[in-house]
Amino acid sequence: MPRVAEKQVEPEDRNREHSVGPEFGPWLAKASILVVDDEPGMRNFLLRTLGPQCKRLETASNTEEATAKLDENHFDVLILDNIMSGKNGVEWLAEQRSVGFFADAILMTAYADLETAIQALRAGAADFVLKPFRSNQILNAVARCLDRVRLQRENYVLRHQLESTSDVRLSDRLIGESKVVRQVRDTIARVAPLPTTVLITGQSGTGKEIAARSLHALSDRNDKPFVPVNCAAIPPEMIESELFGHVKGAFTGAQASRDGLLLHARGGTLFLDEIGELPHALQGKLLRVLEDKRVRPVGAEREVPVDVRFVFATNADLGEQVSDGRFRAELYFRINVMQLHLPPLKDRGDDVHELAELLMRRLSQQLGMPPVEMCERTKERLSHYDWPGNVRELRNVIERSLILGRFPDQFGTEATSNRGPEISLASVERRHILAVLQSVGGNREEAARQLGISRKTIDRKCATWNA
Structure with a gap:
């Protein structure tokens, strides 16, 4: 059920400093807010209370004016009176939700009853305040909405990043x-x-x-x-x-x-x-x-x-x-x-050594294994290999070396330098993709993720190779 604020006896705090907790302040300062109320006194009160705290605040005296403003601008929070001439706030909010309005809404009302609260919840209201209220109540109601949306956004984006x-x-x-x-x-x-x-x-x-x-x-x-x-x-x-x-x-x-x-x-x-x-x-x-x-x-x-x-x-x-x-x-x-x-790794000269050393430090910490020393011969092999998989392939080689406790005897140098000109880049690519597929048990989705290519690309190449 939406949060119901405690009813107060003072509609305005003329002598009280309008403030919000420091944990919410930065988010409130970046917010765009739309106030919809047919009472000029309430609109002016919210302008004085919220205007200095947020990035942009606009007002509308009716739902028609509010609809026009939503069509032209994005708002982070909507503050909406329930009882207005014409359409009430809950009905109008439900309509806006159905046509693509996502931002949080705070419903204001002078009448606190269970039926109104349930209707507000169904219409998508995030908070519910009773008139009259103190300035800090509305400030913190707005800040709670912004903080909830911020956390929801960060979690959604983080989950998407981890997946993709x-x-x-x-x-x-x-x-x-x-x-x-x-x-x-x-x-x-x-x-x-x-x-x-x-x-x-x-x-x-x-x-x-x-x-x-x-x-x-x-x-x-x-x-x-x-x-x-x-x-x-x-x-x-x-x-x-x-x-x-x-x-x-x-x-x-x-x-x-x-x-x-x-x-x-x-x-x-x-x-x-x-x-x-x-x-x-x-x-x-x-x-x-x-x-x-x-x-x-x-x-x-x-x-x-x-x-x-x-x-x-x-x-x-x-x-x-x-x-x-x-x-x-x-x-x-x-x-x-x-x-x-962006140039391929093979065209970046000694950058491969700097990248290898950085990967060695990072992966040794992640795996809890001691770093493997890179001797001059290893550095020479790193420099002369073509790295068809670029930094992603270099990472795999470094991780393999940590697991083995030494650099592998072969990570492509011999395949590209000692077996003659008939060994093409296509054959190296084929060997690399099949090796990754084998390492993940044939899971093409996971192989595509590790290789940084699409599943469709792997399917197409495996069909060509009859793999």
């Missing part, structure tokens, strides 16, 4: 002092402060997510969320709902309305990895979001304004996919504003 992202990230910046990596870092520093859309290209395991995180960290959005999404890791039938959100009843199993990852990234950066795997039908909808800066949740009638910086990544040739009709040309030209190419 790689575990080879070393830091939020590209490691190494090779010329090619310094050039990439310089480009990141130049483009990060700009709102420009960036397309990051490069082989799997070259650090595309790290580059995206660097762009976010060096931007003016660095205090807002960074939300990474692996388009290949989400089932095609679920990806629209995951990105855009959905309203209750939009499809079988949609038992409650939910924000999508686009709205969770609001104010920050949305990183769409493996964008070439996005279903063709959804590419047009994403293009509209990029053009209009608005998103329509699945099953909703209302488009929600969204402020997000987009960063895309791919290990595929999108130009070739456009030619084949697998990727929309208009979307390709829209996302390819600034292209950032």
Whole structure:
């Protein structure tokens, strides 16, 4: 049941300092709030109470005016009177929930009865305060809503990251002092402060997510969320709902309305990895979001304004996919504003030694095993190997060496240097993918996650190899 605040005898605290607990203050300062009440005195009271505490506060004197404001702007919290001329607050809130309004709502009423509380709960109210109330009551009601939404957003994004992202990230910046990596870092520093859309290209395991995180960290959005999404890791039938959100009843199993990852990234950066795997039908909808800066949740009638910086990544040739009709040309030209190419590990010279040493330190701590010394011969082998799996493959070699207590006798050097020119990169790739498949007991989903490629790619290659 919604929280019912204790009834007070003073409607306004003219001489009391309006304050909120320090644990809530920072979130309240960033909030956008809409107050809907037909009493000018209450609107003015809430303007004086909440206005200095939050980022933006707007008021509406009736539900028609409030509907128009919701159509044009995003609000984090809605403060709504229940008894107004025309439609009451509970009825109007239920209507807004049905067309895609997700933010928390606080219902104000002068009448506290069980039936009203139940109706408010069913309409989706998060809190319930009785008139008259003190200023600190409404401040803390708003702050509780914001804190609950913050925790919900962080947990949802964290769960999504754990399900869909790689575990080879070393830091939020590209490691190494090779010329090619310094050039990439310089480009990141130049483009990060700009709102420009960036397309990051490069082989799997070259650090595309790290580059995206660097762009976010060096931007003016660095205090807002960074939300990474692996388009290949989400089932095609679920990806629209995951990105855009959905309203209750939009499809079988949609038992409650939910924000999508686009709205969770609001104010920050949305990183769409493996964008070439996005279903063709959804590419047009994403293009509209990029053009209009608005998103329509699945099953909703209302488009929600969204402020997000987009960063895309791919290990595929999108130009070739456009030619084949697998990727929309208009979307390709829209996302390819600034292209950032990450070099493969084999082109980064002695960076492989720095990366190997860092991975050795990190993994030895994680596994609770002593580091393995890298002698000059090992360093030479590391330098001369082509690393078709890039940093991800290097991580596997380091982990294997920790388990064995020494570097393996073979991790590809002999295969590429001592067996003659007939050993191609394709054969090395085949051996590497099959080895990873074997290490995970044939589980193609897990192998795809470790390799940083899509399940469809593994299925296609295994069909070619009859594996």
